[in-house]
Each structure stands twice: as C-alpha cells, then as structure tokens.
Amino acid sequence: MSTPVTSKAEHDRYKQLFLAMAEELKMPLQHIARQAELQQLSPSHLSVAGLQDIQASADMTLQLLDSYLLSLRLSLHPDVGLRLEPVSLSAVLHDTAAELRHVAGAYGVDLELHTQGRYEPVLAHRQALQSALVALGYAVIEALPAAGVRNQHLRLATHRTRTGIVAGVYGELDGLTPQLYRRGRQLHGHARQPLVTVLPGSGAGVFVADAILQAMSSRLRVGRYMKLPGFAVTLPASEQLQLV
Amino acid sequence: MAQVLIVEPDSKLGRIYMSVLRSRQHTVVLATTAQGAIREADIAKPDVVLLELQLVAHSGIEFLYEFRSYTDWTTVPVIILSNVPPSAFEGSRKLLSERLGVIAYHYKPQASLQTILHAVENATARV
Numbered sequence: 409m410s411t412p413v414t415s416k417a418e419h420d421r422y423k424q425l426f427l428a429m430a431e432e433l434k435m436p437l438q439h440i441a442r443q444a445e446l447q448q449l450s451p452s453h454l455s456v457a458g459l460q461d462i463q464a465s466a467d468m469t470l471q472l473l474d475s476y477l478l479s480l481r482l483s484l485h486p487d488v489g490l491r492l493e494p495v496s497l498s499a500v501l502h503d504t505a506a507e508l509r510h511v512a513g514a515y516g517v518d519l520e521l522h523t524q525g526r527y528e529p530v531l532a533h534r535q536a537l538q539s540a541l542v543a544l545g546y547a548v549i550e551a552l553p554a555a556g557v558r559n560q561h562l563r564l565a566t567h568r569t570r571t572g573i574v575a576g577v578y579g580e581l582d583g584l585t586p587q588l589y590r591r592g593r594q595l596h597g598h599a600r601q602p603l604v605t606v607l608p609g610s611g612a613g614v615f616v617a618d619a620i621l622q623a624m625s626s627r628l629r630v631g632r633y634m635k636l637p638g639f640a641v642t643l644p645a646s647e648q649l650q651l652v
Numbered sequence: 653m654a655q656v657l658i659v660e661p662d663s664k665l666g667r668i669y670m671s672v673l674r675s676r677q678h679t680v681v682l683a684t685t686a687q688g689a690i691r692e693a694d695i696a697k698p699d700v701v702l703l704e705l706q707l708v709a710h711s712g713i714e715f716l717y718e719f720r721s722y723t724d725w726t727t728v729p730v731i732i733l734s735n736v737p738p739s740a741f742e743g744s745r746k747l748l749s750e751r752l753g754v755i756a757y758h759y760k761p762q763a764s765l766q767t768i769l770h771a772v773e774n775a776t777a778r779v
Contacts (some may be wrong), residue, residue: 425733431735435662435735436737437761437762438665438761439664439665439668439693442665442668443668445764445765445766446668446672446765449672449675449765449766450675479700504688513664514664515664516663521742536692550662551708553661553662553684554661554662554663554684554687554707555684555708555709556684556685556687557686568693579672583708590669590684591662600706600736601706604708604709605708605709606708607708608661608662608706608707608708609735634719
C-alpha cells in the first residue's frame with residue numbers, strides 16, 4: 409500500500425476543507441436535534457411531519473457526508489483518479505432533483521428542471537458528478553431564504569456552450585459573481601463566511617463540489633442561465649457513438 | 653407573554669424556534685436577513701431579540717449597531733444564539749454587553765430548546 413506524499417500546503421488545504429465541512433454539518437445535525445426535542449416537548453402532538461423532517465435531515469446529512477468524504481479521498485489520493493465514462497446529464501440532474509426534493513420543500517424552495525435539450529452524453533464519473541451537484545444544490549437551497557430573496561426557485565439545468573455541455577445549479581442569488589467566487593476561494597479556510605454575500609456558512613458544499621469536479625479534470629465556475637446566476641460546470645461531450 | 657424577534661438565516665431552524673416559543677404563548681416573528689430584521693422590528697415592536705451573528709450580506713453585529721441607533725430600541729434585550737463559538741468573542745464581551753446591550757450568549761449547536769425558552773423568559777422578566 410503506498411502512502412501519498414503531501415506537501416505542507418496540501419495538508420493545510422485538507423485541514424481547511426475538513427474544517428469547512430465540520431462547520432457545515434452542524435446545521436443539518438441541529439435540525440435533527442432540535443426537531444427531535446420539539447417532538448418530545450409536546451409528546452401529545454407527536455407529528456408525522458416532524459418525524460419525516462428528522463428523517464429527511466438525517467438522509468441529507470449522510471448524503472453530504474458522502475460527498476465530503478469523496479472529495480477528501482480524491483484530494484488525498486489524486487493519483488487514483490476517477491474513471492470517466494459517457495453519462496447522460498439529464499438523467500444525473502433528474503436524480504439530483506429527486507435527492508434534493510424533500511430538503512427543498514422544507515426550506516420552501518421550488519425545484520425546476522431544465523433538461524429539454526437532447527444533448528449527447530458527457531464524459532464524467534456519474535456518482536461523483538451527482539455528489540457534487542447534490543452538495544451544490546443543498547448549498548443554494550440553504551442560501552435562498554438566508555439571502556431573503558423573493559423568488560425561491562432552484563433551477564437545475566443543462567445547456568450547450570461552444571466548449572461542451574453545462575450542468576448548473578441556479579437561483580436568484582444576485583450577489584453571486586465570478587469575482588466573489590474567486591475571492592471566496594482565496595478566503596476558504598481563513599474566513600468563517602468566505603462567500604458572505606450569498607452564503608450564511610462556510611460554503612463547504614461549493615468547495616467540496618469543486619474538489620470533486622477537479623478530479624474529473626473540470627472546474628466549478630459561476631455562470632448565468634436564463635438570467636439567473638449560479639454554479640456550473642462544463643463537461644466535454646463523449647465522442648462515443650450514440651445509438652439512441 | 654413576549655413579542656420575540658428571531659433573526660436566523662436558516663429558515664428551517666428558525667421555524668423550529670418559532671414553534672416552541674409559540675407553544676408558550678409568545679408572539680414570534682422570524683427574519684432571515686439583517687435588513688428583514690429591521691423591517692420586522694419596525695412592525696412587531698419586539699420585547700426581546702434572538703440573534704444569529706452569521707447572516708448573509710450584513711452581519712449580526714452590523715444589525716445590532718443599526719438596531720441600537722433607533723431610540724425605540726435602545727433597551728430591548730438581545731440574546732445572541734450563534735454558530736460562532738463563544739471563544740471567538742473573548743475580546744468583545746464588553747462591547748457586546750455594555751455598548752450593544754447583549755444580555756446573554758448561547759452557542760447554538762449546544763443550546764437546547766429548553767435553554768432558549770429560559771433565556772427568552774429571563775430576558776422578558778428584566779423588561
């Protein structure tokens with residue numbers, strides 16, 4: 409078994425990512441703890457909705473933990489890499505929406521899927537891509553009510569650009585700009601709220617998604633789709649012959 | 653019974669706090685942003701404020717400076733209920749209590765609903 413050789417800078421980066429994740433996981437764990445306490449305080453009114461809420465928070469915590477662990481594993485063992493294969497972005501976005509539906513409902517956020525275009529598959533690692541999109545989606549769902557926006561819609565969309573096919577997570581986060589994201593990346597691990605004009609927490613979901621996408625030789629960027637800002641990744645189209 | 657303003661960016665957690673305070677007959681309004689909190693305070697005239705410091709765009713401290721600048725709200729007790737650990741405020745306790753009227757500080761991940769209820773009821777007993 410080989411031991412990865414890491415520099416101090418890399419160690420610092422892992423520590424920063426771990427700190428941001430730990431901060432971020434406090435929130436769904438607080439939902440579970442406080443909702444459970446609320447149910448105990450009024451046992452005569454034990455609510456099914458409250459119990460469903462606890463289950464949904466626990467499920468989302470496990471999802472996020474898996475995304476975080478994947479990004480850490482990929483950061484610690486960059487030589488392992490991910491095996492890329494043709495993946496349908498529409499199918500990944502549908503599955504991502506299914507994962508996020510309950511938590512979006514709990515925050516009063518409507519989910520919109522824009523997958524009308526018939527695009528060829530992209531080269532990606534399906535599970536890793538979905539993990540990245542779920543982490544991003546959760547970050548934006550939390551951010552929309554926290555930023556006090558009126559239209560609480562999360563749009564999961566795929567569209568084509570000159571360089572490839574884009575998968576993105578968009579919402580009415582007016583403060584979200586490429587400059588803010590660039591600065592946030594510099595502040596990540598040093599500031600409590602590196603993306604302070606759009607996210608209330610450490611933004612771990614965003615940085616984790618970026619780490620996962622980097623392992624697929626892609627980068628997360630800030631873009632716009634149908635006038636809404638959001639986080640997006642451009643993936644190369646698969647050259648494999650598409651029969652259906 | 654008190655009029656409580658909760659300033660909490662996480663609307664899901666905010667609604668849990670609302671439920672428990674309403675179950676004790678308090679009237680509660682929830683704001684997720686600093687600007688929204690000033691608007692709600694203007695309408696609701698709170699007896700006590702529960703405040704998270706980590707907000708989007710404007711911090712809880714910025715909210716407090718703005719809030720205290722209105723004569724109607726100079727004496728309204730404020731309880732900080734934050735994800736920021738208390739150790740981060742060691743050097744600012746005097747400023748928070750003497751200048752900004754913070755009467756209690758609770759670390760949110762470790763603050764049970766019972767703790768929050770007691771804090772609100774202690775604060776309203778002082779008014």
